[in-house]
Amino acid sequence: MSSEMAVQFFARRTDCDETTGGKHLSPLRTEQRGTLSNAGQRRPLGGRGRRVHLRASVDRDPHRGAEPLRRSEMAPAGMSAAGRAGGSHAGRSLADLAGGGVGAGTCSQSGKVTTLEVEIKLAVPPTVPGGPGALFERLAAQETLAGFPLGAAQRVALRDTYFDTDDGALAGAGACLRVRREDGRTLITLKVTQAREDALTRREEYEAPLDLASLREVVERIRPLIGPGTVPFAAFAAGRPAGPLEPVLDVRTERIVRTVGNVATLSLDRVLYPGLAPEPYYDIEVEAAPGLADPAVLRALEAALTAAADGHLRPEGRSKLERGLALLRRR
Template sequence: MEVEIKLHVPPTVPGGPAALFARLAEEERLAGYELGPVRSIQLRDTYFDTDKGALAAAASCLRLRHENGRALVTLKETTGRQGALAARAEYEVPLDPDRLTALLARIRLLIGPVRVPFAAFASGRPAGPLLPVLDVHTERLERSVGAVATLALDRVTYPGLAPEPYYDIEIEAAPDMPDVAVLRALEADLQQLAGGHLIPSGQSKLERGLGLRNYGEWT
């Protein structure tokens, strides 16, 4: 179960988003919790759906991710949302034919019985009933927050859709202890460090990108 808070970092934040990220990369503690070393991660995500958007309609998403040389496939199903806080069931496995088949079994009622060719899916091309609907590139700085959460500072680009990057901060609870009160305390401390400029946003990167693709603007 993924439980996280997402905060948009607008251009109006004092010094700009990049300066805030640099500061958060140097902070030693957040809300009293020790911050771990900074990990730099390059993410390239391709999201798939049917031609009728069956997964989006079911508050689900299917993602092919390349992360520092690894290929992963992820299925997420949103189970709850309140402002910046979202809870999702998440199933993530290394990309190989058997694991992909097992993961797709969970959404067969949504995508139908048509075969999903592995090679096409793995290369981000149309694969049977699944079509690539969005590409997202993310430069991430990641730090552990004690043993309670993970802090991710994301510079997000939507190739061909937006000329400027989008900055957001994710605070994801540790899988074995999703304490919402702790996440809220971390959110409050981040707001203080950013002068109150952060904007709570429960939207996923997929939802935001689809809004940009469909309507030509951030939603």
């Protein structure tokens, strides 16, 4: 994996009016050096070295007063789109989506680094010997995989709500915005596909507990795609239409999780699309541990899983969102 490539941001505050009780910021002139796009246009991004003028606003938490939005300096992992590109957006990063976006009320800067997700995803057909459920139970019980010890199996229930604009601007740019509820926690996740080759996918990911600050962070990054408009926190957190964003898909997952030595995490997913598919989908995901995104290791684990299923597994390049959107189109 190539070393991280920093993307530099430079912002100049042109006006900050605090007379209204909450901080208000005139449009900032923001110049980004790196891969950029012209802001405010709902189309795939990819221009370079352009000046953009952006404003973003999120409903304020009345208990926090006039806490300013914060603008992030991102250092996405640099990589080329190896193998078969995952659509026209392959090689794009969260910095591309940000387009130099600055939230309204920004009077300071903070730095954040997004993470790189590298995973193998396999689909389990219903014709697998003994059925997908039996295969999952075998994998949940065995002690090793490709010579790596497997950690204790943990079972978790996930509920994911995916958001997009009414014209699918995020999906069109290879981005995925999700709210996940898991074990009493609520997380917000923004992912951008960088490269895809059969079962192997690389994505940049920003994930944090859902609160006003993390929603602001995400809105900053996607503002060029979603256009102007306030994103009400309460509506977004409840999975309801929230300004320019609206819920487009609800997915339920019953997951068995096991660590694979110190190199990866194995997830056995029984995926439900309420109202869209009468039967569950069965997926196997192997995600590389942070900093250990070696495709050779993931390919070895893929081969071991395929052997355990007597060769019945098949590569699944689509994400849960992409598959769900395909089901929606068939209705």
